[in-house]
Amino acid sequence: MSGGTVLVNRPVITAWSAVSPFGIGRAAFTEGIRERRPAAAPLEEERWQAAGDRACLVPDFDLRTVLGKKGVRSMDRVTGLAVTTVARLLDDAPRNRWVATGEDAALVLGTTTGSVQSQMDFTRDSLTGEKPYLVDPARFPNAVMNCAAGQSAIWHQLKGPNTTIAGGHAAGLYALNYARRLLTFGRARTVLCGAVEEFSHARSWLESHAHQPDTEGPAQLPGEGCGLLLVEQRGPDARDGADAPDGAEQPVLAEILAVEMGIALDGGVRPALAACLRRALERAQVRPEEIWAVSTSEAPGPSGEQERAAVAEAAGGADPVHLTQAALIGDTGAAAAAFQIAGVLVHAETTPGAAGRVALVTSVDRDGAVGCALLRLAGPR
Known part of the structure; x- marks a missing residue:
């Protein structure tokens, strides 16, 4: 799969954020990396009923606490991680929200399969519920792979292209390549691109069965989170500068x-x-x-x-x-x-x-x- 022709005006990364096992936000990730701090912690057995007893979870991640009570009743964990990460990136600097929202702001989100837990829960309910097999319709969107990207765009007024790319561990690179193409061909002015993964009961058991210790050695502890980049074309911003915030110069990273x-x-x-x-x-x-x-x-x-x-x-x-x-x-x-x-x-x-x-x-x-x-x-x- 080729990446395209040589570009004179290549895209640049101008901001980033993360919701990770180190905590919520860019500062928490930076601090954890600098300190080389292991994030593994014991799992609550009753809550997770996981295949192992330790994991690297986003600490104290509760949707109602992080996002508020409105609109989160049926939101699953992977969507909450994505929505929160977008919020943190947009709020990190006034310029971020100015350039990364609106009609020409795209979101490209990598995943494995979306929320495995939501898919399994919805499927089980459809098979075990009393006739006529009633399920909670509010939870159906969570079972669709592009739910996290769609909800993030709705929450944060990202009205440009909205894309979900399934690529497993390589999903973040697939998303970056897709973002580069959107910018190169003028389909978006700015792109929020990254990838998200949740920890869940279902994922822990799927991973334990997929792992082959005879050929892969000891399994890594499962982790979760969402990493997000703000990607733009290098140069003056394409928007009308009349409403530009202070410090609107492009901060190339x-x-x-x-x-x-x-x-x-x-x-x-x-x-x-x-x-x-x-x-x-x-x-x-x-x-x-x-x-x-x-x-x-x-x-x-x-x-x-x-x-x-x-x-x-x-x-x-x-x-x-x-x-x-x-x-x-x-x-x-x-x-x-x-x-x-x-x-x-x-x-x-x-x-x-x-x-x-x-x-x-x-x-x-x-x-x-x-x-x-x-x-x-x-x-x-």
């Missing part, structure tokens, strides 16, 4: 040099990812030795080994900094790649000399999706 996706057939992660990396480096006109920092998906077992081998091959003789976070926030599923990008931005913001350097983000999913993104970092602000 990173330039998106390339995004490449591929499919690994029959477990061939290394050749598939290596091909993506070669295309990305060529399209971005970046030499291997220029790669300064790398964030891999930290996939378990042979897939992770092949991922690291492909990155080492692409980096040539360079010795990039390897950024890790899975040990801190667990396996965050579809949100993983979005959190990887956020982690790279945190590292750049706190590292002297980061300006102008290139970071590589790679992702591998057990179902065969592989991908990478190259970012040129702006460095400390």
Whole structure:
């Protein structure tokens, strides 16, 4: 899957936020990454009835507390995570809400399958309820994969394209590539793009049955959350500046040099990812030795080994900094790649000399999706 032609005016990331196992908001994620603080905690057995006894949950995440009582009666956890993350990003700076809402503001959200818990609950109710098989119609939207993106747009007046992309652990990169295309072809002025994953009873058991300890080694603790980026074309804002807030200059955090996706057939992660990396480096006109920092998906077992081998091959003789976070926030599923990008931005913001350097983000999913993104970092602000 090719990423397109070489772009002179490439899209840029101008803001980001996260609702993660470190807490709610950008500051909480930044603090957790800097402190290298593990987020794992014991699960309440009666509430979750999960396959394990520990997980990396967003702490104290209660919909009524975070979003208020209005409109959340039938909202599920994954939708609440997405709506909250959009709210935090828009509220982080007056400029964010000014440029990222309205008719030309798009939302692209990556997922695995939406809310597995909502799908299973609704299906079970339709089979076990008394005739004529009554179910709660208010809960049906939660069983649809694009519910989180749709509700986020309704809550926050995002009236442009609204897209949900299923891609497992690579969903954040699929979303970033889709956002880049929307901007390149003039379909949106700004794009909020990212990915979301919830922890639930259903997901914990599905993951436990899908994991193959003989080939993948010990399972990572499950995690959850939502990572979101504000992506725009570099340059003057396209909106009329009459109502521009103070500090409306474009605060570039990173330039998106390339995004490449591929499919690994029959477990061939290394050749598939290596091909993506070669295309990305060529399209971005970046030499291997220029790669300064790398964030891999930290996939378990042979897939992770092949991922690291492909990155080492692409980096040539360079010795990039390897950024890790899975040990801190667990396996965050579809949100993983979005959190990887956020982690790279945190590292750049706190590292002297980061300006102008290139970071590589790679992702591998057990179902065969592989991908990478190259970012040129702006460095400390």
